[in-house]
Each structure stands twice: as structure tokens, then as C-alpha cells.
Amino acid sequence: MTNRSRLELVCPAGTPAALRTAIGAGADTIYCGFRDETNARNFPGLNFSKPEMEESIAYAHERETKVFVAINTFPRAGREQLWHRAIDDCAAFGADALILADLGLLAYAADRHPQVRRHLSVQAAAANADAISFYTRNFGVRRVVLPRILTVEEIAAINREIDCETEAFIFGSLCVMAEGRCSLSSYVTGNSPNLGGVCSPGSHVAYREDGDELTSILGAFTMHRVGRDVPAPYPTVCKGSFAAGDFQGHIFEDPTSLDASRLIPQLAKAGVTALKIEGRQRGRAYVGAAVRTLRRIVDDYAAGLPISGNALAHLSEGQSMTQGAYRKVWR
Amino acid sequence: MEKPKGTRGSVWAGVGLQVLPLPIADMALRRLMMKIVADHSDSFGRMALYASAVFLIEPTDLPIQFRIQFDSSAPIVCQRRPAACEWDARIAGPISSLVAMANGALDGDALFFSRDITIEGNTDAILAMRNAVDAAEINLPYEIAGFLGPFRPAARLAMQIALPVIGRVFNVKMASPGVHTA
Numbered sequence A: 001m002t003n004r005s006r007l008e009l010v011c012p013a014g015t016p017a018a019l020r021t022a023i024g025a026g027a028d029t030i031y032c033g034f035r036d037e038t039n040a041r042n043f044p045g046l047n048f049s050k051p052e053m054e055e056s057i058a059y060a061h062e063r064e065t066k067v068f069v070a071i072n073t074f075p076r077a078g079r080e081q082l083w084h085r086a087i088d089d090c091a092a093f094g095a096d097a098l099i100l101a102d103l104g105l106l107a108y109a110a111d112r113h114p115q116v117r118r119h120l121s122v123q124a125a126a127a128n129a130d131a132i133s134f135y136t137r138n139f140g141v142r143r144v145v146l147p148r149i150l151t152v153e154e155i156a157a158i159n160r161e162i163d164c165e166t167e168a169f170i171f172g173s174l175c176v177m178a179e180g181r182c183s184l185s186s187y188v189t190g191n192s193p194n195l196g197g198v199c200s201p202g203s204h205v206a207y208r209e210d211g212d213e214l215t216s217i218l219g220a221f222t223m224h225r226v227g228r229d230v231p232a233p234y235p236t237v238c239k240g241s242f243a244a245g246d247f248q249g250h251i252f253e254d255p256t257s258l259d260a261s262r263l264i265p266q267l268a269k270a271g272v273t274a275l276k277i278e279g280r281q282r283g284r285a286y287v288g289a290a291v292r293t294l295r296r297i298v299d300d301y302a303a304g305l306p307i308s309g310n311a312l313a314h315l316s317e318g319q320s321m322t323q324g325a326y327r328k329v330w331r
Numbered sequence B: 001m002e003k004p005k006g007t008r009g010s011v012w013a014g015v016g017l018q019v020l021p022l023p024i025a026d027m028a029l030r031r032l033m034m035k036i037v038a039d040h041s042d043s044f045g046r047m048a049l050y051a052s053a054v055f056l057i058e059p060t061d062l063p064i065q066f067r068i069q070f071d072s073s074a075p076i077v078c079q080r081r082p083a084a085c086e087w088d089a090r091i092a093g094p095i096s097s098l099v100a101m102a103n104g105a106l107d108g109d110a111l112f113f114s115r116d117i118t119i120e121g122n123t124d125a126i127l128a129m130r131n132a133v134d135a136a137e138i139n140l141p142y143e144i145a146g147f148l149g150p151f152r153p154a155a156r157l158a159m160q161i162a163l164p165v166i167g168r169v170f171n172v173k174m175a176s177p178g179v180h181t182a
Helices: A016-025 A050-062 A080-093 A103-112 A129-139 A152-161 A184-189 A261-269 A284-302 B006-019 B022-039 B041-050 B095-102 B108-113 B123-135 B140-147 B149-170
Strands: A008-012 A029-032 A066-071 A097-100 A117-120 A143-145 A165-173 A205-210 A213-218 A221-226 A241-244 A247-250 A257-259 A274-277 B055-059 B064-068 B076-080 B089-093 B118-121
Touching: A008 A016, A008 A165, A008 A284, A016 A029, A016 A050, A016 A284, A016 B123, A029 A050, A050 A066, A050 A080, A066 A080, A080 A097, A080 A103, A097 A103, A103 A117, A103 A129, A117 A129, A129 A152, A152 A165, A152 A261, A165 A261, A165 A284, A184 A213, A205 B118, A205 B123, A221 A241, A261 A284, A274 A284, A284 B108, B022 B041, B022 B064, B022 B076, B022 B140, B041 B123, B055 B095, B055 B123, B089 B095, B089 B123, B095 B108, B095 B123, B118 B123
Parallel strands: A008 A029, A008 A274, A029 A066, A066 A097, A097 A117, A117 A143, A143 A165, A165 A274, B055 B089
Antiparallel strands: A165 A257, A205 A213, A213 A221, A241 A247, B055 B064, B064 B076, B089 B118
């Protein structure tokens, strides 16, 4: 049995209650955001007010847990002040890192608050060593959250060439598009996830039951029609079921979720520093179960023990899991 | 986390609701809900935009439904089902799933994905309510014991005896009323 380096487990929190749950379940680090359009999980009733953020950072630090704050949407022209204030508040509250995507915000944070770590959000879609090095060289970025379109081999190649840490998604909902640049939801709803913070906003989502059939709708488009025993999908365009020529089905991606826990040894060997659980929009029950399970798996790996499969499929969209692009088989 | 077993839970809850006359259940639920919302006003402030929305909660294995409107003088109304009722958002599922979700023991999205619960109507309002309830860290046994006021010691004793049984019936973890998990 060998001891290996311990990977950092970065866990989601959409409310102070979820933050406490995640810390109790063994999170090393929490990531969260303000209750406004500055973060890419701007769902109704979710996220932190400024007093909640200040109290939650203090609560986490008392328990030796770090807090990263996602300010990872792109400011609307003429309204940059909202994003600037969010950065200033995080610095004042003692956040351990800012997760940013916009070049202007990276420059603002580096200029005004150089002492606060800057991480590059997955929303920046930096998917090669040259792009990442641009951010490290110009804005002092210390960590990049890797897009979910890279193979393990590509991650290893990136890590050989860059001089910052990398963070990889290990579990949760799966976005297969170039994040921060995807306009599918904007096209259907008129609202940009990259500016307003919500992909497939609930205001444009509808479910209709007709006998045994469940129809899920986004805007004016039907995304799925499923029978009684088929898991209910959330109507995102990238996971919708469409007809194209003779083909009918999920053209881009199945409604499934990422579970790369079995790839932890390979990701560690590829030089990844931290593993990220997706799901700030999910409730305490999800956060507690996901963090507890992955804490055990990460600790087992660090202790040189074999990694057991986890039992989190019931939490996921589609009730099924994939290793996503990490094990890309279509190239 | 296992999926709830709705059938046995619904039998117990159904028996309880048949023993308790509907007007008394209605009044008790109304007062309990008003106390919970007042005690967790910060959390329920998360759904201020939807305070006027009408939510219809339908336990599919019971002959009743709950009409909820947070800014109404009667924020919850317990009705025999089916009753004519206009609503903005509807959540339906086995009573055990609905109780476990309110108690934070089961994940609402997972219950939806697995078809244990169904939702219709204003999805934003449903998300806001789910997030507000989750943020409130509601512990139903604790809330009920607090609601009973001077009878709290007796209620606490009764729940200490009953909770392990209820937890097994609902297949969810039910905290002791003396231990608020917030």
C-alpha cells in the first residue's frame, strides 16, 4: 500500500445550508456565488447575499475549509460596476480565490486585489497550453478549471507545458459545449447564460404530462418526449432529442451525467491538482451524498487503496453516468 | 441515499388524516406553516418574487391536496382531492417523497429525474420554493415539537419513541426534535 498525494476536493454550495452540509461531509474547498447575474448558476432562490457570503467564508475558515467565489459570467456593457463590486466584496470578506472568466474582470482583480488568488473559470474555455499561459502570464492566474471537452492525455499534455494548477470536473451535470461561448440556450430563450448566468432558465421551461408521456419544453421547442419508465430529462438543447434526416434521438449528447471517479489515478498522474463536483443548483441531499462519497474515494486513492465504484447514479440526470470526454471514443 | 418507499408511508399518513378531521388538520397545518415561515424568514425571503404564486402540492397516494400561497392570510389550505383549484405551479408525488424532500433528506432533482415526483407550471417558482425550503434546513420533527409550545416536552418524548419507527416507514433519516441540524 503506497501513500499518494492528496487531491483537493472542490465542492458546490448554492446556499449557506449547502455550504455547511458540504463542509460536514468532508469538503476541502467550497465554491459558490452571489445571488445575482455575476455567477453562472443564477437560478431563482439560489446563491448567497453579501452578508451570507461574509458569514459563510468566516464559518468555512473556522473549519479550515477554503471558499472560492465564482464571478464567472461576462459583464454587460455599461453595468460592469456590479461585477467590480462583487470582486471588491470577495476581497474584503477574505475569499480564498476568485473564479473569473472575463478578461476585463481578470485585469480588474489583478490590478485592485493582487493578493487574492485568481482562478480561470471553465467559462473561459481555455483548452490548450498557449491559451492558459496567456492568462497566467498576463493576469497571474494560479489555477485553471479545465473544460469538459479534454481527454486525460490532453490534460497531461497541457500540464507539462503550463505553470499553474489545474482543476478537473469529476462528477455532476455535463456540459459538452465550449462553455462561455455556447449560444444554444440564447437562441431558444433569448437569454444568454454567459451574461445572465442561467442556461435553459426555468422561466422558459415547461413540463406537460399526457397520460404516461412526459413532454419537456424549452421556449417554443419540445426537447424530449419520454414514456412512463424513462428518467425525466431537463430540457437543454445540447441534450435534446431531435430528428435529423433518418436519425431520431440525442444528436449532441445523451441526458447523462459525468462520473470520472474511476479515472482519479489517471487524472492525478496527468498532473491535476483538484477535483471539482458540479451542482451548485442542487439541494443539500445531493451535496451531502456526492461530497461524502467522493471524499471516501479520494481518501482511498491517497491511501493507496483500490477505488470502489460509487453509487451516485440515482442522483444524476438520465439516471446514468458517463466518463465524458476524458475517455473520448469518437475521435 | 436510497429512494423512498411511498406505499407504507402513505398508509400511515392516510390513516392519520382519516383519524384527524380535515378542518382540524387544515388549521394545525396553517399555524405550523406560518410558524415555520416566520422562524426561517431569511430563507423564505429567497422566494419573495413568487410570494403570490399558488402552489398545488398533491400527495398522489392520499385523498387530499395542499394549496399554498405564501403571502395569503391562509398560506396553506388542505382540501379533499379532487377539488377545483387554480394554480401556478404543481408538485405531485408520494407523501413520503414530498416529506423527505421538505426535510432535506432526499434531493428534489433526483426525485424528478427518477419520476418519483412530477412538476408542472411555473418552473422558476418551483425552483425558488425548493431552494428556499432547502436553505431553511427544515427539521419537521423539531418544527412540530416547537409548534406545540407548552406540550413540547411531551411531544419530544413521544417523538423520541416514534421517530425511529417513522424513519423506517419513510425510509429517511429523521433527526431527534431536540437536535436541530442547522
